[in-house]
Amino acid sequence: MSYFGSQLSPGVAGNQLWALIYISIIFAGVSVAVMAMNWLERKALAHFQVRLGPMRVGPHGLLQPIADALKLLLKEDIIPAEADQFVFWIAPLIGLLASFTVYTVVPFGPSQAVSDMNIGILFMLGVSSLGVLGIVMAGWASNSHYPLIGALRSSAQMVSYEVAMGLAVVSAILMTSLNESGTGTLSMIEIVRAQQQQGIWFIFKFFPLGLIAFVIFAIAMVAETNRAPFDLAEAESELTAGFHTEYSGLRWSLFMLAEYAAMIAVSSIAVTLWLGGWMRPFPNALSAPAWEFLFSLFPALTFGGLAGIGFLGAARMPSHSFFKIQRAGLAVFAALLGLLALLLLVIAIAGRNADNSIAARFREGIDYVYWFVLKVAVFMYLFIWYRATWPRYRFDQLMKIGWKVMLPISLGVLIVTAIVGVIVK
Amino acid sequence: MSVPTKPEPANALTNEVSNLDLATSEKPYLDSNELVINMGPQHPATHGVLRVILKLDGEKVLGTECVIGYLHRGVEKIAENRTYTMFNPYVDRMDYVAAVSNGLGYCEAVEKLLNVEAPPRAKYIRVILTELNRIASHQLWLGTHALDIGAMTPLFYTFRDREEILKIFEKYCGARLTTHAFRIGGCQYETYAGFEKEVENYLAFLPPKIDEYEALLTGNRIWLERTKNVGVISAADAIALGVTGPVLRASGVKWDLRKAQPYAAYSDFDFEIPTGKNGDTFDRYMVRMVEMRQSLRIIEQAVGRIPEGPIMAKVPKVIKPAVGEIYHSIEAPKGELGYFIVSDGSTQPYRVRVRPPSFVNLQALDIMVRGMLVADVVAVIGTLDIVLGEVDR
Amino acid sequence: MTPGMAPVATPFFFYLLSGLAVLGGVLVITRRNAVHSALALIVTLLAVSGLYLMLYAPFVAGVQIIVYAGGIMVLFLFVIMLVNIERTAKERQFNRIWPAGVLAAVALLGLFVSVYVKGKRLFPDSNLPLPETSNTQQIGVMLYGNYMFSFEIASLLLLVAILGAVIMAKKRI
Numbered sequence: 001m002s003y004f005g006s007q008l009s010p011g012v013a014g015n016q017l018w019a020l021i022y023i024s025i026i027f028a029g030v031s032v033a034v035m036a037m038n039w040l041e042r043k044a045l046a047h048f049q050v051r052l053g054p055m056r057v058g059p060h061g062l063l064q065p066i067a068d069a070l071k072l073l074l075k076e077d078i079i080p081a082e083a084d085q086f087v088f089w090i091a092p093l094i095g096l097l098a099s100f101t102v103y104t105v106v107p108f109g110p111s112q113a114v115s116d117m118n119i120g121i122l123f124m125l126g127v128s129s130l131g132v133l134g135i136v137m138a139g140w141a142s143n144s145h146y147p148l149i150g151a152l153r154s155s156a157q158m159v160s161y162e163v164a165m166g167l168a169v170v171s172a173i174l175m176t177s178l179n180e181s182g183t184g185t186l187s188m189i190e191i192v193r194a195q196q197q198q199g200i201w202f203i204f205k206f207f208p209l210g211l212i213a214f215v216i217f218a219i220a221m222v223a224e225t226n227r228a229p230f231d232l233a234e235a236e237s238e239l240t241a242g243f244h245t246e247y248s249g250l251r252w253s254l255f256m257l258a259e260y261a262a263m264i265a266v267s268s269i270a271v272t273l274w275l276g277g278w279m280r281p282f283p284n285a286l287s288a289p290a291w292e293f294l295f296s297l298f299p300a301l302t303f304g305g306l307a308g309i310g311f312l313g314a315a316r317m318p319s320h321s322f323f324k325i326q327r328a329g330l331a332v333f334a335a336l337l338g339l340l341a342l343l344l345l346v347i348a349i350a351g352r353n354a355d356n357s358i359a360a361r362f363r364e365g366i367d368y369v370y371w372f373v374l375k376v377a378v379f380m381y382l383f384i385w386y387r388a389t390w391p392r393y394r395f396d397q398l399m400k401i402g403w404k405v406m407l408p409i410s411l412g413v414l415i416v417t418a419i420v421g422v423i424v425k
Numbered sequence: 426m427s428v429p430t431k432p433e434p435a436n437a438l439t440n441e442v443s444n445l446d447l448a449t450s451e452k453p454y455l456d457s458n459e460l461v462i463n464m465g466p467q468h469p470a471t472h473g474v475l476r477v478i479l480k481l482d483g484e485k486v487l488g489t490e491c492v493i494g495y496l497h498r499g500v501e502k503i504a505e506n507r508t509y510t511m512f513n514p515y516v517d518r519m520d521y522v523a524a525v526s527n528g529l530g531y532c533e534a535v536e537k538l539l540n541v542e543a544p545p546r547a548k549y550i551r552v553i554l555t556e557l558n559r560i561a562s563h564q565l566w567l568g569t570h571a572l573d574i575g576a577m578t579p580l581f582y583t584f585r586d587r588e589e590i591l592k593i594f595e596k597y598c599g600a601r602l603t604t605h606a607f608r609i610g611g612c613q614y615e616t617y618a619g620f621e622k623e624v625e626n627y628l629a630f631l632p633p634k635i636d637e638y639e640a641l642l643t644g645n646r647i648w649l650e651r652t653k654n655v656g657v658i659s660a661a662d663a664i665a666l667g668v669t670g671p672v673l674r675a676s677g678v679k680w681d682l683r684k685a686q687p688y689a690a691y692s693d694f695d696f697e698i699p700t701g702k703n704g705d706t707f708d709r710y711m712v713r714m715v716e717m718r719q720s721l722r723i724i725e726q727a728v729g730r731i732p733e734g735p736i737m738a739k740v741p742k743v744i745k746p747a748v749g750e751i752y753h754s755i756e757a758p759k760g761e762l763g764y765f766i767v768s769d770g771s772t773q774p775y776r777v778r779v780r781p782p783s784f785v786n787l788q789a790l791d792i793m794v795r796g797m798l799v800a801d802v803v804a805v806i807g808t809l810d811i812v813l814g815e816v817d818r
Numbered sequence: 819m820t821p822g823m824a825p826v827a828t829p830f831f832f833y834l835l836s837g838l839a840v841l842g843g844v845l846v847i848t849r850r851n852a853v854h855s856a857l858a859l860i861v862t863l864l865a866v867s868g869l870y871l872m873l874y875a876p877f878v879a880g881v882q883i884i885v886y887a888g889g890i891m892v893l894f895l896f897v898i899m900l901v902n903i904e905r906t907a908k909e910r911q912f913n914r915i916w917p918a919g920v921l922a923a924v925a926l927l928g929l930f931v932s933v934y935v936k937g938k939r940l941f942p943d944s945n946l947p948l949p950e951t952s953n954t955q956q957i958g959v960m961l962y963g964n965y966m967f968s969f970e971i972a973s974l975l976l977l978v979a980i981l982g983a984v985i986m987a988k989k990r991i
């Protein structure tokens with residue numbers, strides 16, 4: 001395959017077949033990630049709350065998301081009587097489309113992206129702002145007062161925090177222009193390359209400016225995806241229920257899918273802009289081949305660790321006849337993880353030299369994807385942690401923070417970053 | 426668009442709404458946004474079957490009216506057809522969260538009517554169990570209040586710690602919630618073997634847990650923004666409405682019946698009465714947290730030196746008090762719980778009137794939520810710590 | 819920087835996008851339901867954004883999506899939904915002066931046809947689009963360099979509009 005050796009993403013190289021392959025891999029990966037996120041949320045929340053979470057459906061509830069998906073598929077599809085059929089039908093689709101289209105530019109590696117648009121970050125921000133339309137339409141199509149008010153509130157909140165998000169993104173983009181040629185870039189892959197060239201993750205650049213911009217984005221992205229502590233529009237204990245009240249079964253699961261996919265997408269933006277994207281820690285400081293090899297063992301070690309935890313869990317299950325099948329299932333799952341770890345180890349060892357052999361390229365690709373996904377996973381865990389720990393803001397307090405606190409701070413960070421950038425040059 | 430006159434809603438709601446004062450004094454400039462919204466009786470956040478009718482102007486609350494009675498079981502009428510001893514289990518069901526206090530109030534009221542006094546050992550046991558119950562009631566309040574405001578985790582922590590208290594109750598009298606722990610004249614059950622040990626274990630077990638609750642909530646900026654200056658009631662208003670309990674104390678009035686009119690063995694113990702300054706939700710939260718710690722202090726002083734002796738005074742087998750009436754009140758976890766018993770000389774009381782603290786405190790809801798936003802109504806209902814079983818009886 | 823970005827199936831995409839834009843526009847004016855019109859307008863705006871992409875102006879395309887489809891249309895929908903909660907009644911057509919409308923439409927059509935026919939003279943070839951990689955930079959240079967003054971005036975105008983809206987919408991205290 002002529003594409004295989006190139007260092008470009010398939011969209012840039014013009015290779016439609018590989019672009020399609022990447023798209024399907026990403027789509028499958030994100031769907032699996034959403035299901036895993038669903039499981040993790042229930043388990044992590046439960047453990048925060050001194051309970052166990054799902055334990056019965058599959059060992060330690062691992063098959064619970066499948067059971068949930070089945071249940072939602074088999075539910076009766078209720079459409080409110082006077083609802084606008086077309087808009088009711090299309091609203092979750094728009095949300096889903098907006099959430100999934102952004103993955104075209106998410107850079108899992110220097111050539112591991114579907115395409116490298118030179119307006120990558122602009123595209124991501126723009127398409128995720130189309131998700132707001134899905135929510136507004138969902139609330140309106142339900143033909144009921146409470147979902148409408150909830151939808152308008154949700155969308156007002158999302159639009160307000162998009163402003164702060166955008167300004168924080170602009171300060172990060174500004175940092176990409178601090179190179180010799182003086183031109184910055186909006187392309188996602190180039191942003192990570194800029195961090196590589198400048199030798200520092202943008203979160204640490206011009207300390208504390210990068211950090212403040214990152215924190216602003218981290219807070220705004222939680223508000224953007226309607227997660228706690230900004231989830232007033234979805235809370236049951238308030239008077240107005242959320243925009244997806246009237247949706248049942250498959251349609252509701254589409255909203256949930258869109259929400260989790262949006263969470264992963266904005267986390268990818270944060271990782272790309274501030275946390276160095278696919279780069280491993282200390283690529284310039286610890287660049288000896290020994291260090292390279294050590295860091296390339298991390299994927300295998302991670303999966304090996306997960307397999308070990310799985311085996312431990314299987315060993316610790318009570319020896320009752322009910323748990324026989326669960327123990328067997330968990331052992332099989334852990335064995336699969338162990339096999340994967342073994343495979344990754346083989347690839348890491350086979351490709352340890354930095355030549356252009358197939359094994360080396362595989363290893364590099366896997367390493368890039370691994371570090372990127374690891375950083376995004378940290379953000380996912382943080383989302384769940386926020387939800388478990390904090391109460392929720394009242395709506396007016398939320399809007400006050402978005403406009404009166406985040407916007408001035410991000411403007412200030414932008415101006416100071418620009419000034420410092422000019423001074424440094 | 427003509428300036429609209431006040432709309433006349435033609436539904437049954439207006440017939441029930443009596444003091445909501447739908448006529449506003451000022452003429453609205455544009456189309457007025459006034460809305461009458463019904464909250465409950467089935468609602469995740471009204472702590473029982475409470476119906477609150479809110480009159481809103483956009484998001485601001487202009488007035489409320491509570492419709493109660495969904496849990497009315499005719500307890501006071503039942504009392505007229507039961508003997509004094511038979512009525513004892515009924516009082517637990519009023520404030521089912523703090524059942525021990527209800528029983529204490531009733532037994533002491535009848536004892537006053539009979540002119541008997543429970544022996545010292547019984548008084549100490551009563552104090553220990555009542556203070557444990559106060560902690561359990563406050564823990565349940567904390568969990569549900571935090572959940573209403575959006576913090577879902579403290580609920581599980583407080584319920585987990587409450588389990589230990591309920592285990593002690595179960596070992597003592599066989600029931601966890603509606604305990605029927607006391608009898609007229611003292612206690613029926615002797616403390617079980619290991620009672621003091623378990624209570625002392627709990628005294629060591631709880632303070633780090635209270636620190637855990639405070640670590641999650643007290644310093645949290647979101648919690649502070651949701652509770653400071655929300656639901657403010659001044660001391661004068663509180664006294665005028667007859668509000669008692671932590672709500673009164675949070676407005677700055679240092680009034681606690683355990684110190685003002687000591688009953689049971691409270692005069693033997695040394696403890697403090699926490700008060701607040703602003704009378705907002707945050708002060709009520711802090712007052713209850715400090716009260717939990719003070720209850721631990723009381724229990725600590727009591728459990729070490731329970732006097733020996735009988736646990737039951739000399740009470741006739743058939744309780745027939747002399748003709749007369751008595752009002753006796755105690756400091757329940759929610760406020761002043763009073764019993765007014767009128768005896769006509771027979772074995773059944775002529776009238777038992779219960780002064781439930783939640784019923785009187787609920788009247789403060791109207792004052793507290795005026796000018797607040799809709800999302801605060803839920804927080805204020807939670808901070809009043811009402812139990813509908815008590816409000817409706 | 820990016821070789822191999824040869825355009826693919828240009829006529830197909832052009833006709834698709836323009837057809838979508840025209841279809842969206844027609845739906846905007848023919849739907850009775852205001853929300854349906856707004857949704858059709860969103861389709862038109864997205865199609866126009868695609869056309870910008872085909873003209874090698876990616877920045878303008880991205881900004882079109884963010885500002886128009888993601889911001890202004892959300893605003894439109896807010897207003898429609900807040901003001902129009904009851905079903906839109908069937909309104910009687912009130913334009914009795916339809917001949918004037920037809921005349922105006924024919925005139926506009928004539929203008930478009932003349933521009934198309936004489937287009938080559940009005941837009942000579944030397945104004946071919948610049949390479950797309952520098953679209954963002956070029957816009958930035960123009961906006962903050964040559965047209966700085968107009969840019970600031972435009973933002974001032976927007977500020978005045980916002981202030982006016984806030985003051986008009988505030989309730990009398």
